[in-house]
Amino acid sequence: MIRFLTSIDLALKRFFDRVELSTRVSTRQLALFRIFFGALLLSYFLPSWSWLNEVPPGFFDPQFLSFAYLTDDFLPGSVYVFFDVVVIILLLLITLGIYTRSCLLLLFLLSSMLYSYSFSFGKVDHYTNLFLFTYPVLGFTNSGTQFALRKDQALPARTQTISLIVMGIIIAFGYFNAGLAKCLSWIDFDSNTSGFLDWVYYCFFNSENQYLLAPYVLKVPGYLFEPLDYLAALFEVSGFFFLLKGRKYWLFYLTVASIFHLTNLLVLNLSFALNVLCYGIFLVSPVLTLLYQKYRNSYADKVKYFIYAAMIMAVFKITVLLTDLPVYNYHNYAPFIYFEHFMDFLLWSFTIVCGVILLIRLPKIAKIDKR
Amino acid sequence: MLSKFQHIRLLIFLIVILGIPYTLRLIDYRLEPFPSIILPFGSNKTALGDEVRLPSNEIYGYTMDGQLKKLEKSRFLQNIRVGYFDYLYEDRFGLRDFNGHSFRTTRLGIPVKLKSKISETDIQATKIWIRQRLLEQGCTDSVLILKKDLIVIPRNGTYYEETTLMNDTILDLY
Numbered sequence: 001m002i003r004f005l006t007s008i009d010l011a012l013k014r015f016f017d018r019v020e021l022s023t024r025v026s027t028r029q030l031a032l033f034r035i036f037f038g039a040l041l042l043s044y045f046l047p048s049w050s051w052l053n054e055v056p057p058g059f060f061d062p063q064f065l066s067f068a069y070l071t072d073d074f075l076p077g078s079v080y081v082f083f084d085v086v087v088i089i090l091l092l093l094i095t096l097g098i099y100t101r102s103c104l105l106l107l108f109l110l111s112s113m114l115y116s117y118s119f120s121f122g123k124v125d126h127y128t129n130l131f132l133f134t135y136p137v138l139g140f141t142n143s144g145t146q147f148a149l150r151k152d153q154a155l156p157a158r159t160q161t162i163s164l165i166v167m168g169i170i171i172a173f174g175y176f177n178a179g180l181a182k183c184l185s186w187i188d189f190d191s192n193t194s195g196f197l198d199w200v201y202y203c204f205f206n207s208e209n210q211y212l213l214a215p216y217v218l219k220v221p222g223y224l225f226e227p228l229d230y231l232a233a234l235f236e237v238s239g240f241f242f243l244l245k246g247r248k249y250w251l252f253y254l255t256v257a258s259i260f261h262l263t264n265l266l267v268l269n270l271s272f273a274l275n276v277l278c279y280g281i282f283l284v285s286p287v288l289t290l291l292y293q294k295y296r297n298s299y300a301d302k303v304k305y306f307i308y309a310a311m312i313m314a315v316f317k318i319t320v321l322l323t324d325l326p327v328y329n330y331h332n333y334a335p336f337i338y339f340e341h342f343m344d345f346l347l348w349s350f351t352i353v354c355g356v357i358l359l360i361r362l363p364k365i366a367k368i369d370k371r
Numbered sequence: 372m373l374s375k376f377q378h379i380r381l382l383i384f385l386i387v388i389l390g391i392p393y394t395l396r397l398i399d400y401r402l403e404p405f406p407s408i409i410l411p412f413g414s415n416k417t418a419l420g421d422e423v424r425l426p427s428n429e430i431y432g433y434t435m436d437g438q439l440k441k442l443e444k445s446r447f448l449q450n451i452r453v454g455y456f457d458y459l460y461e462d463r464f465g466l467r468d469f470n471g472h473s474f475r476t477t478r479l480g481i482p483v484k485l486k487s488k489i490s491e492t493d494i495q496a497t498k499i500w501i502r503q504r505l506l507e508q509g510c511t512d513s514v515l516i517l518k519k520d521l522i523v524i525p526r527n528g529t530y531y532e533e534t535t536l537m538n539d540t541i542l543d544l545y
Contacts (some may be wrong), residue, residue, distance in 0.1 A: 005376055005379065006375075006376075008376075008379060009375070009376045009377075009378045009379050010378075012378035012382055013474055014379045014380060014433075015378075016378055016381065025512070051450045054449065054450060055450075055451060056465060056493075056497040056499075056500035056501070057465070057489070057490075057492075057493035057496050058464065058465020058466060058489055058493050058494055058496065058497025058498075058500075059451070059459060059462075059464070059465050059489050059497070060465075060493070061458070061465075061487070061488065062403060062488070063401075063403065063404075063405050064401060064402060064483065064485060065395065065404035066404065066405040067405075067407065071489055072486075072490075075489065077441040109506070111380065112405070112406045115405070116405050116406075117405070119405060121451060121455040121458055121459055122455065122459065122462055123458050123463065124405050124409075125405055125452075125454070126409065126410055126411050128406070129406060129407065129409060129410060130408070130410070132406045133406070143464025162381065165381075166381075166385070169385060169389070170389070170408050172526070173389050173393075173408055173418070174408045174409070174410045175410065176413075177393050177396075177408075177409060177410060178410035178411055178412060178413075181412040181413075182412075182414045184414070185414040185415070185416060186414065186416065188416075191419075192418060192419050192420070193416040193417065193418055193419065194416060194417050194419055195413075195414065195415065195416045195417075197417045197419070197423075198415045198416055198417040199413060201417060201423070201425055201524070202413075202415075204440060204524055205425060205427055206427075206453075206456070206457055207452075207453055207454040208444065208445060208453045218524065218528035218529070218530065219528035219529075221526065222417075222419040222423075222526075223419065239481060258536065261498075267446070269373055283535065299407075327381075329450075330452060331452070332452060333450070334445060334450070
């Protein structure tokens with residue numbers, strides 16, 4: 001029995017070792033990314049649940065296997081406002097590097113609980129799914145041990161490695177399960193049907209996503225989209241192949257994934273921009289190291305301004321919450337739709353540029369990490 | 372002994388966080404746990420012909436002078452995303468008979484019985500909310516009419532809507 005288990009363990013070791021090569025990120029890169037992650041959430045992606053106060057109780061139709069199903073109604077309004085404030089404080093602490101690990105894990109639990117109420121209208125929205133798991137993944141790395149006001153106790157290097165392996169597998173698996181159903185249905189060699197156009201029509205007419213290039217797509221002859229069905233389905237199922245092939249291939253896949261999201265934003269107005277915070281662990285963090293290396297001499301002078309800015313941002317957000325001012329809430333605040341599209345466009349473009357820089361300068365970055 | 376097999380343990384962990392939710396999602400979309408690593412399946416197809424005809428859920432009210440008026444979905448839902456409209460429509464905006472809330476899973480046919488989350492007080496509060504939304508769009512607040520219209524998209528892409536008189540559901544708000 002032990003010999004059998006050992007042989008399975010060895011086979012799995014070979015698999016995970018290959019994933020490890022693709023998902024390697026240094027502690028310094030993770031620490032810099034943690035600041036980027038916290039600052040972006042605090043300033044732009046800040047989640048809020050206080051808008052649920054205005055939803056009528058009859059709309060409450062929670063997902064069966066979610067936290068919200070355990071309760072009989074939406075939570076009292078003051079609970080959402082309280083947790084909105086807590087989340088702002090936790091994100092500020094993550095950005096500044098104070099009790100980083102605890103804050104990340106607490107945010108995962110809180111967000112899992114609170115988002116289940118946001119998705120209590122008969123369906124789960126998938127735009128947060130990959131992003132939510134970035135909290136515990138970062139939590140089980142040493143991202144809070146550098147560039148932090150109160151440094152976390154360091155975890156064993158193996159824990160960080162496993163955490164990053166899990167992140168890589170999560171991304172590849174997420175794409176795989178989305179792509180498998182499309183592969184079975186869309187690859188039909190029949191130009192009289194279109195899966196891509198089904199998305200176009202659904203987004204345009206049902207979700208009223210009618211901005212950017214969306215109106216023009218309706219005028220394009222349907223059969224021209226046939227290759228897109230195959231490309232999208234094959235791209236989505238191929239994540240594991242690139243993950244196992246090596247770091248450069250994995251970075252290439254994530255860069256293509258970012259282009260895929262940017263295209264979806266332009267054509268379907270579906271952004272999934274929260275995934276920038278997920279792919280960014282691999283795509284953005286090494287570029288942040290390059291920038292840090294370039295500006296490290298002036299870094300010390302600027303730290304205090306950054307700390308002040310983050311604190312002012314947090315105080316501003318809390319003030320807005322506790323007054324009658326309209327609360328901006330990413331993905332749920334219609335008046336800012338053009339601003340959101342513009343910001344999401346910038347973020348995906350930035351991630352693509354990071355991917356291209358990485359693919360070109362990967363050896364140099366590896367050298368900097370070794371120092 | 373177990374501490375030796377760390378890769379097997381990692382695999383078991385991955386099966387728990389990835390495999391089980393995915394299996395549940397495959398059995399029925401209503402069993403998808405949250406949170407989980409599931410991305411949109413969205414594998415439907417549209418048949419392309421001389422024109423594409425799509426059913427569209429719409430809501431109407433009566434204006435003060437008795438004319439039927441189509442309501443703006445985004446204005447009606449306020450800060451709820453329009454993407455949820457069809458699901459709320461199927462739920463009759465919280466005013467439907469909840470006896471039908473049990474289902475059999477699409478694969479394996481497992482019976483699942485869901486608790487009703489809507490009380491009579493909830494229904495009354497929801498009716499008041501809907502009445503206000505009707506008044507905001509210049510309609511009387513007595514009824515909300517649910518219709519299924521048809522969107523027709525010819526090859527040139529200049530779509531238009533056909534109003535059908537079938538499938539009307541009238542929700543009495545008093």
